[in-house]
Amino acid sequence: MMKISLKNLPELYSFIAKKNDLYLPIFKAGQVDFAKWDKDAIVDLNKLKTTKSAKDVFFPQSQDLVRFEVDGKKISIDEPIMPTNKQVIFGVKACDNRSFELLDMAFVEDYPDTFYEMRRANTTIVTLACAKPDEACFCKAYGIDAADPKGDVSTWIVDGYLHWMPNTDKGIELTTEVKDFFELDMDNSAVENQQSEIRAIIDRLPYSNIDLSKFTPDKLLELFNSPKWKALSEACLGCGTCTFVCPTCQCYDVKDFKTKTGVQRFKCWDSCMFADFTKCAHGNTRPSQMQRYRQRFMHKLVYFPSNHDGVYSCVGCGRCVQKCPQMLNIVKVIKTLGEDK
Amino acid sequence: MQEIMKQAKLKAEELLTKGVVNRVIGWTEGDFSYDCSPATFTLDNLDKFVYTEFCGANLSKYLIEESKKEGKILVFLKPCDTYSFNQLIQEHRIKRENIYVVGIECRGKVDIDKLRAFGIDGVLGCKTEGDKLICDTIYGEKTVDKVDVMLEKCLSCKGKKHVVYDELIGEEVVEEPKDRFGMVAQLEAMTEDERYKFWQNELSKCIRCNACRNVCPACSCVHCVFDNPDSNIASKANTDRFEEKLYHIIRAWHVAGRCTDCGECSRVCPQGIPLHLINRKFIKDMNEFYGEYQAGEDTETKAPLNSYTFGDREPHEFDTKEGK
Numbered sequence: 001m002m003k004i005s006l007k008n009l010p011e012l013y014s015f016i017a018k019k020n021d022l023y024l025p026i027f028k029a030g031q032v033d034f035a036k037w038d039k040d041a042i043v044d045l046n047k048l049k050t051t052k053s054a055k056d057v058f059f060p061q062s063q064d065l066v067r068f069e070v071d072g073k074k075i076s077i078d079e080p081i082m083p084t085n086k087q088v089i090f091g092v093k094a095c096d097n098r099s100f101e102l103l104d105m106a107f108v109e110d111y112p113d114t115f116y117e118m119r120r121a122n123t124t125i126v127t128l129a130c131a132k133p134d135e136a137c138f139c140k141a142y143g144i145d146a147a148d149p150k151g152d153v154s155t156w157i158v159d160g161y162l163h164w165m166p167n168t169d170k171g172i173e174l175t176t177e178v179k180d181f182f183e184l185d186m187d188n189s190a191v192e193n194q195q196s197e198i199r200a201i202i203d204r205l206p207y208s209n210i211d212l213s214k215f216t217p218d219k220l221l222e223l224f225n226s227p228k229w230k231a232l233s234e235a236c237l238g239c240g241t242c243t244f245v246c247p248t249c250q251c252y253d254v255k256d257f258k259t260k261t262g263v264q265r266f267k268c269w270d271s272c273m274f275a276d277f278t279k280c281a282h283g284n285t286r287p288s289q290m291q292r293y294r295q296r297f298m299h300k301l302v303y304f305p306s307n308h309d310g311v312y313s314c315v316g317c318g319r320c321v322q323k324c325p326q327m328l329n330i331v332k333v334i335k336t337l338g339e340d341k
Numbered sequence: 342m343q344e345i346m347k348q349a350k351l352k353a354e355e356l357l358t359k360g361v362v363n364r365v366i367g368w369t370e371g372d373f374s375y376d377c378s379p380a381t382f383t384l385d386n387l388d389k390f391v392y393t394e395f396c397g398a399n400l401s402k403y404l405i406e407e408s409k410k411e412g413k414i415l416v417f418l419k420p421c422d423t424y425s426f427n428q429l430i431q432e433h434r435i436k437r438e439n440i441y442v443v444g445i446e447c448r449g450k451v452d453i454d455k456l457r458a459f460g461i462d463g464v465l466g467c468k469t470e471g472d473k474l475i476c477d478t479i480y481g482e483k484t485v486d487k488v489d490v491m492l493e494k495c496l497s498c499k500g501k502k503h504v505v506y507d508e509l510i511g512e513e514v515v516e517e518p519k520d521r522f523g524m525v526a527q528l529e530a531m532t533e534d535e536r537y538k539f540w541q542n543e544l545s546k547c548i549r550c551n552a553c554r555n556v557c558p559a560c561s562c563v564h565c566v567f568d569n570p571d572s573n574i575a576s577k578a579n580t581d582r583f584e585e586k587l588y589h590i591i592r593a594w595h596v597a598g599r600c601t602d603c604g605e606c607s608r609v610c611p612q613g614i615p616l617h618l619i620n621r622k623f624i625k626d627m628n629e630f631y632g633e634y635q636a637g638e639d640t641e642t643k644a645p646l647n648s649y650t651f652g653d654r655e656p657h658e659f660d661t662k663e664g665k
């Protein structure tokens with residue numbers, strides 16, 4: 001393992017950013033989100049949860065696909081610029097790191113998405129352990145260990161130092177490039193102590209042992225037809241907050257924007273909470289908010305696992321728990337439906 | 342707070358039992374004090390009803406759908422919520438005859454995001470003692486002055502008077518209306534570039550979740566222009582820097598004169614954008630141009646933008662150079 005004093009991190013960032021687009025949790029107007037680092041950026045590694053998840057780095061909210069230019073009877077097509085830049089994302093928590101594996105199932109394994117695949121191949125992920133988990137965290141329920149966050153490089157912040165440990169070939173490559181900024185760290189005890197502390201905190205978090213056993217593919221119809229969805233969803237505003245802050249929500253729409261001289265076709269995040277979600281020529285497949293609300297949780301807890309060897313499409317980051325304007329969330333769904341044995 | 346909650350629950354029970362109403366809309370308990378949600382109740386689930394310092398949600402807009410249903414519904418409205426209610430009545434959006442309004446005492450509501458920004462993480466539960474908020478957290482007990490963590494809408498409270506009700510419960514709280522326009526005046530005093538930079542910084546955080554629109558009692562269109570695929574502005578993401586402003590500016594124009602300044606837009610914004618300031622700028626301008634007006638104060642007074650008098654200022658009289 002190696003370590004670097006926190007006060008030397010700006011030099012490390014600056015070095016990494018020479019060859020890579022470097023993404024870090026950056027403070028802006030009261031919020032911390034992953035954004036491209038520059039020398040004026042205010043980095044906040046202490047923030048437990050960025051408002052949005054880290055998925056933007058691979059799956060941005062909006063992505064230009066193709067532009068059509070119309071000039072009289074001539075139509076020309078401008079191909080998009082492919083994301084060929086090398087990227088480093090630094091400060092990813094264990095839950096968000098796990099979400100990348102879930103997004104891979106949709107965008108690499110099921111139906112390869114060129115942009116996503118390219119970004120994923122070009123990116124080195126540096127994770128950071130969660131020193132202070134909060135009440136809404138339930139990563140443990142999905143078998144994620146916030147004290148051992150994985151990725152290409154794992155890091156821990158203890159007593160003014162960032163401890164660094166590469167895990168993969170990509171991680172070793174980055175480590176080789178930046179090793180001059182680090183000192184050797186032969187004593188693992190600081191990190192190990194922090195790991196035990198983190199695990200002890202997580203063990204007593206109220207949602208850590210939430211019971212997911214009810215959510216199995218064979219219960220699909222029973223869960224779908226539960227009369228409880230009505231009360232669970234009644235306060236839902238139909239906004240997209242939960243889906244847009246969620247690290248595993250993966251639905252998108254393809255839209256055309258009419259420019260003065262043609263059409264800009266782009267791909268953007270969609271939300272099953274929106275009234276026009278999957279709207280077809282005949283109308284909407286889910287006309288009520290209850291049906292749309294049910295879709296979100298059935299997808300995460302039943303449909304996705306049915307198609308992916310029982311893996312839930314939730315990582316327990318707790319963002320929806322904390323960000324829903326009316327305080328509805330997946331935990332309330334799991335608890336309410338899960339109590340019917 | 343315990344006492345008023347007990348009174349509210351008893352009132353709901355009484356009116357349900359007597360058959361005056363067939364259901365109640367209020368707030369239901371969560372796991373951590375701060376996570377209570379709007380919900381409807383009958384006698385079957387009334388035990389889950391809560392009324393605490395975290396019941397900031399304005400229930401008025403839910404009545405658009407609820408008042409169309411069979412039977413009468415009891416709604417608990419805080420003083421600021423009653424303005425939204427009146428405004429919805431004036432716009433013929435809710436059926437007054439299907440609603441029984443219980444005005445409920447309010448001493449200001451707490452903003453969980455401010456608590457977190459104050460360094461109070463891992464909140465498991467909170468209780469008010471006098472002016473203090475005592476928080477049980479996974480990192481021990483923390484105490485904070487309530488005024489430091491109140492919702493923006495409570496820091497600029499319009500006063501504790503209910504402008505509409507069938508019945509009031511709780512003590513009458515006397516509080517002078519607070520200044521609402523200080524920050525707007527500060528923005529007005531900025532240069533154009535500074536102001537642009539301020540809004541650029543704030544609005545570039547917008548993720549177009551539409552929470553501000555969907556919670557807004559003045560946004561009651563059945564089908565919003567931003568959801569119309571033929572409008573060419575119905576993108577689900579902000580495609581460029583112009584668009585991230587367009588959405589909020591159009592929305593502010595559309596609710597101008599109808600916005601009661603209930604503060605829900607800023608309360609729900611996941612990115613903490615001070616959206617209320619855009620609406621307040623419009624309110625301030627209208628007050629200055631056409632005389633003091635408070636949307637939702639009653640159901641009769643015509644809004645300044647819906648009426649014309651010979652004394653109204655003409656467009657050429659506005660000094661645009663100063664950005665006012």
